[in-house]
Amino acid sequence: MQDLTIAIVGATGAVGTELIRIIEQRHPKLRHIKLLASSRSAGKRLTINGRELVVQETSDDAFKGVDIAFISVSTEVSRRLGPIAVAAGAVVIDDSSAFRMQPEVPLVVPEVNGADVTWHQGIIAIPNCSTTPVVMAGHPLHQVNPIRRITAATYQSVSGAGAAAVAELRAQTRQVLDGGQATPSALPNQIAFNVIPRIDSFLPSGYTREEQKMADETRKIMHAPEIAVSATCVRVPVSISHSAALHLEFTRPMPLAEVRKLLARMPGVRVLDNPEAGEYPMPWDVAGADEVFVGRIRQDQSHPNGIALWVVSDNLRKGAALNSIQIAEELVRRDCLRPRASPSRHK
Amino acid sequence: MQDLTIAIVGATGAVGTELIRIIEQRHPKLRHIKLLASSRSAGKRLTINGRELVVQETSDDAFKGVDIAFISVSTEVSRRLGPIAVAAGAVVIDDSSAFRMQPEVPLVVPEVNGADVTWHQGIIAIPNCSTTPVVMAGHPLHQVNPIRRITAATYQSVSGAGAAAVAELRAQTRQVLDGGQATPSALPNQIAFNVIPRIDSFLPSGYTREEQKMADETRKIMHAPEIAVSATCVRVPVSISHSAALHLEFTRPMPLAEVRKLLARMPGVRVLDNPEAGEYPMPWDVAGADEVFVGRIRQDQSHPNGIALWVVSDNLRKGAALNSIQIAEELVRRDCLRPRASPSRHK
Numbered sequence: 001m002q003d004l005t006i007a008i009v010g011a012t013g014a015v016g017t018e019l020i021r022i023i024e025q026r027h028p029k030l031r032h033i034k035l036l037a038s039s040r041s042a043g044k045r046l047t048i049n050g051r052e053l054v055v056q057e058t059s060d061d062a063f064k065g066v067d068i069a070f071i072s073v074s075t076e077v078s079r080r081l082g083p084i085a086v087a088a089g090a091v092v093i094d095d096s097s098a099f100r101m102q103p104e105v106p107l108v109v110p111e112v113n114g115a116d117v118t119w120h121q122g123i124i125a126i127p128n129c130s131t132t133p134v135v136m137a138g139h140p141l142h143q144v145n146p147i148r149r150i151t152a153a154t155y156q157s158v159s160g161a162g163a164a165a166v167a168e169l170r171a172q173t174r175q176v177l178d179g180g181q182a183t184p185s186a187l188p189n190q191i192a193f194n195v196i197p198r199i200d201s202f203l204p205s206g207y208t209r210e211e212q213k214m215a216d217e218t219r220k221i222m223h224a225p226e227i228a229v230s231a232t233c234v235r236v237p238v239s240i241s242h243s244a245a246l247h248l249e250f251t252r253p254m255p256l257a258e259v260r261k262l263l264a265r266m267p268g269v270r271v272l273d274n275p276e277a278g279e280y281p282m283p284w285d286v287a288g289a290d291e292v293f294v295g296r297i298r299q300d301q302s303h304p305n306g307i308a309l310w311v312v313s314d315n316l317r318k319g320a321a322l323n324s325i326q327i328a329e330e331l332v333r334r335d336c337l338r339p340r341a342s343p344s345r346h347k
Numbered sequence: 348m349q350d351l352t353i354a355i356v357g358a359t360g361a362v363g364t365e366l367i368r369i370i371e372q373r374h375p376k377l378r379h380i381k382l383l384a385s386s387r388s389a390g391k392r393l394t395i396n397g398r399e400l401v402v403q404e405t406s407d408d409a410f411k412g413v414d415i416a417f418i419s420v421s422t423e424v425s426r427r428l429g430p431i432a433v434a435a436g437a438v439v440i441d442d443s444s445a446f447r448m449q450p451e452v453p454l455v456v457p458e459v460n461g462a463d464v465t466w467h468q469g470i471i472a473i474p475n476c477s478t479t480p481v482v483m484a485g486h487p488l489h490q491v492n493p494i495r496r497i498t499a500a501t502y503q504s505v506s507g508a509g510a511a512a513v514a515e516l517r518a519q520t521r522q523v524l525d526g527g528q529a530t531p532s533a534l535p536n537q538i539a540f541n542v543i544p545r546i547d548s549f550l551p552s553g554y555t556r557e558e559q560k561m562a563d564e565t566r567k568i569m570h571a572p573e574i575a576v577s578a579t580c581v582r583v584p585v586s587i588s589h590s591a592a593l594h595l596e597f598t599r600p601m602p603l604a605e606v607r608k609l610l611a612r613m614p615g616v617r618v619l620d621n622p623e624a625g626e627y628p629m630p631w632d633v634a635g636a637d638e639v640f641v642g643r644i645r646q647d648q649s650h651p652n653g654i655a656l657w658v659v660s661d662n663l664r665k666g667a668a669l670n671s672i673q674i675a676e677e678l679v680r681r682d683c684l685r686p687r688a689s690p691s692r693h694k
Contacts, residue, residue, distance in 0.1 A: 149649050153500030153592035155542050155581065169540075170524060177521055193516075193585050194631035195502050197592070197643055197657045202622035206603075206645030206655075215648070228649035232592035232657060234502065237584050238540050245500035245544070245579035247594075256553075275549035284541035296544055298553025301562070302496050302575035308553075310544045310579060 001332050004067040005032035007090070009081060011055055012041040014163040015072040015095055018321035020048045026325060036062055038073075063088035067337060070324050071095060086122035091337055093124050093324045097209075100125040100217060107220050110326040111268045112139040117330045124327055129319030130154050130210065130233060130242050131217040133311040136292040136318070138248065139222055140266040141259060145250040147224070148305075152214060152231040155243040156199060157283060160315050161187060166239050173237070187235065196235040208233060241283030242315040245296075250305045256297060259307055263294050268318065273297050281312035289314055290322055348679050349376040351414040354437070356428060358382035358402055359391055361510040362419040362442055365668035367395045373672060383409055385420075410435035414684060417671050418442060433469035438684055440471050440671045444556075447472040447564060454567050457673040458615045459486040464677045471674055476666030477501050477557065477580060477589050478564040480658040483639040483665070485595065486569055487613040488606060492597040494571070495652075499561060499578040502590040503546060504630060507662050508534060513586055520584070534582065543582040555580060588630030589662040592643075597652045603644060606654055610641055615665065620644050628659035636661055637669055 006023075010016045016037070023030055028049055035046055035055045042057035056062065063069055063085040071078050071085070071094045078096035085092045099105040106116035107125045112135050117124055127135070138147055158165040164186040172182045173192040182190035189196045200209035207215075207230075215229035248254075263271050270291040272281045281293035292313040300306030313319055331337050353370075357363045363384070370377055375396055382393055382402045389404035403409065410416055410432040418425050418432070418441045425443035432439045446452040453463035454472045459482050464471055474482070485494055505512040511533040519529045520539040529537035536543045547556035554562075554577075562576035595601075610618050617638040619628045628640035639660040647653030660666055678684050 151498055151594050151647075151649060153579075155502070155583070173520060174524055177517060177524075188625060189629060190631055194629055195583055195585060195590055196629060197590070197627050198622070198625075205648065206622065206643065207648065230594060230647050230649035230653070230655055232500075232643065232655060234590075234592065236502070236542055238542060243542055243544070243581075245581065247498050247577060275545070275553065278535060278545075280544050282536060282541050282543060284537055296553065296579065300498075300577050301552065301554065302498060302577035306577070308577055308579060 001027050001329060002029040002031070004030070005065055006030065007034040007036055007063060007066045007069040009036045009058055009069060010072040011035035011046060012037045012044055013072055014159050014166065015316055015320040018316040019070055019072065019324065020046065022317070022321050022325050024049055034062065034066065060084050061088070063090045066090040068093060068328050068331070072320065082123050091120065091122060091124065091331060093126065093327050095126050095320050095324060097128065097213060099123050100127065101220065107217060108327050109135050109221055109323060110330045111136060111266065113221050113223065114330045117327060118334060118336050120336065126320065126323045126327065127217040127221060128210065128213045129160050129315035130156055130244065131214050131221070132319050132323060133242065133244060133292045133313045134214065134218055134246065135221045136266065136269055137246070137263065137294050137309060137311050138218070140262040141248065141250070141254065142222060142224065144258070144262065145252055145254050147227050147248055147250055149228040149249040150218065151247045152229070153245045154231065154233045155236045155238070156233060157238040157240050157242055157315055158187065158191060158235065159240050160242060161235070169237055169239060191235060191237050193237065195237070197232065199233040199235055238283045240287035240314060240316060241312055242319060243283055243310065243312045246309045246311060247300055248307050248309065249303055253305050254307050256299055256307070259297055268292060269294060271295070271297070280310060283312055286312045287314050288317070290317055292318055348374050348676060349378070351377070352379035352381070352412050353377065354381040354383055354410060354413045354416040356383045356405055356416060357419040358393060359384045359388040360419055361506050361513065362663055362667040365663040366417055366419070366671065367393065369664070369668050369672050371396055381409065381413065407431055408435070410437045413437040415440060415675050415678070419667065429470050438467065438469060438471065438678060440473065440674050442473050442667050442671060444475065444560060446470050447474065448567065454564060455674050456482055456568055456670060457677045458483060458613065460568050460570065461677045464674060465681055465683050467683065473667065473670045473674065474564040474568060475557065475560045476507050476662035477503055477591065478561050478568070479666050479670060480589065480591060480639045480660040481561065481565055481593065482568045483613065483616055484593070484610065484641050484656060484658050485565070487609040488595065488597070488601065489569060489571065491605070491609065492599055492601050494574050494595055494597055496575040496596040497565065498594045499576070500592045501578065501580045502583045502585070503580060504585040504587050504589055504662055505534065505538060505582065506587050507589060508582070516584055516586060538582060538584050540584065542584070544579065546580040546582055585630045587634035587661060587663060588659055589666060590630055590657065590659045593656045593658060594647055595654050595656065596650055600652050601654050603646055603654070606644055615639060616641060618642070618644070627657060630659055633659045634661050635664070637664055639665055
């Protein structure tokens with residue numbers, strides 16, 4: 001990995017910042033790095049792997065010589081930049097919803113469907129940060145007892161809406177504590193001392209796009225189009241880490257001992273479930289951690305084949321930046337950096 | 348109602364404060380009022396219906412001459428005071444979990460099962476503040492298409508844990524904003540910029556008592572022991588109003604138009620569901636309101652007979668104080684102030 005040239009597009013954003021941190025932890029010898037952003041952030045200086053780099057504006061020829069481009073910007077900007085980067089010869093690992101559901105684009109959580117990187121055609125998408133913990137917890141169970149239905153209610157942190165929303169939560173909270181009025185800007189409603197049952201826009205079904213993404217992406221990543229999914233996605237006044245209360249319905253009854261054993265064995269999952277000792281995962285504790293934490297594991301007393309779970313993960317790390325880096329590592333390990341579907345571009 | 352003598356036990360607490368406010372709004376001519384509390388709060392002066400009253404310590408003979416005693420204290424203290432108040436001739440309307448599941452104690456949400464006040468034997472219980480919105484939304488639908496199963500994930504405000512928890516949220520939030528460490532006291536964990544997937548203590552099933560209450564109380568109030576219920580109860584950094592994401596499964600498919608019609612007709616329920624205009628209920632807006640607000644109404648795409656809902660209500664008002672006052676009004680209206688089961692005590 002250390003001989004590659006990489007670009008981080010959106011380097012000054014919430015996920016970009018985390019990408020830099022994770023590269024420093026996992027690939028400290030990687031030296032050929034381009035930090036790209038919008039014109040607004042161009043000129044800023046950031047340190048990565050011991051060197052100070054100037055953030056450049058993302059021009060159309062910025063991707064020349066780049067092997068892997070990590071793109072974490074708005075869906076609209078991704079839609080424009082993705083093909084440009086691919087045309088320049090880069091493999092794109094994209095964090096937006098621009099490409100996720102395109103049939104020719106693998107949507108990958110390496111621990112679940114790492115092999116899907118092999119059929120990429122230049123772009124690999126990572127799932128929405130609320131989907132990742134669901135498939136990380138659901139996949140190992142689904143292997144032994146197929147999941148029929150998932151209902152989810154999420155408790156999503158503001159960093160999922162970007163760095164501006166994190167700043168808004170802090171500033172607005174102080175304002176409200178001081179008796180002032182909240183003036184929402186990055187988020188659709190007041191978030192201080194409030195929860196917002198709406199993330200992204202509404203579909204005719206009454207579900208939000210975020211809720212629909214959880215359903216569609218879960219099925220695609222798990223190769224399980226038959227799983228029924230219904231989610232309610234809610235923004236809560238937390239800075240980092242998304243939580244979710246899940247009800248899973250299986251084909252057959254699912255003994256708790258087996259659930260615990262399977263989850264404990266799953267790479268990237270950590271079971272934290274010791275109620276008597278007051279141990280269950282919480283977003284404040286999980287922020288900064290790599291694993292998806294699972295707790296509150298119990299037999300669903302309302303369904304003979306059901307279990308209930310509580311999952312928490314750092315939406316900027318496993319939910320975004322870490323998953324992107326893991327996909328890059330998977331590409332290198334499997335020697336799939338050049339798209340297989342266009343053989344002329346193989347080295 | 349205005350000729351009665353009432354006592355408010357726990358007058359200085361979060362619910363007691365709200366009881367005083369609601370009496371001023373609904374029964375401004377009520378004059379015979381005793382404000383009772385623990386020795387710690389005795390001596391405080393509070394104004395109600397234009398008169399300043401001194402809060403008295405709740406002694407064993409404090410209930411002499413009292414017609415209705417509203418008790419909102421800890422379960423342990425309720426367990427002790429309830430029978431004392433009844434022995435003194437009062438009807439007790441109790442806000443704790445001490446008596447709720449006792450077969451001889453009606454558990455009442457007047458809009459749902461107001462007639463249950465008729466068989467009281469001195470004590471009437473009000474449900475947990477997370478149960479009330481579920482039965483208010485579920486009852487009118489259950490009447491036309493029996494509910495088979497309810498799954499719920501709650502977003503409960505800190506005022507459900509009392510006035511000390513409200514103060515803790517504010518103080519701790521400021522501390523964390525200033526870079527300090529949180530030191531939980533009223534709540535089991537840090538609540539500032541965090542969510543806690545645990546309310547009350549754990550049962551051997553893995554559910555918490557709060558979650559089990561939601562199941563048991565819902566069935567008792569709705570006279571529907573056959574409804575399967577599974578809840579995950581979570582504390583969020585909100586001061587007032589509990590929210591919940593609900594999935595309801597019916598006996599037959601449930602058309603949305605019918606759901607909306609039935610909910611719109613239900614007294615005490617207000618449908619606020621206009622996604623295009625950005626209208627959905629949120630705790631910050633609902634605090635101080637009497638109604639249970641229902642929004643995000645949609646066909647559950649994961650179940651043929653299912654719908655999904657989002658409910659929000661002020662846990663101190665409809666979730667506690669208002670419901671208690673409504674029970675008192677129901678007792679007066681039905682002329683059931685004296686217990687029917689002990690005829691010697693009828694006037």
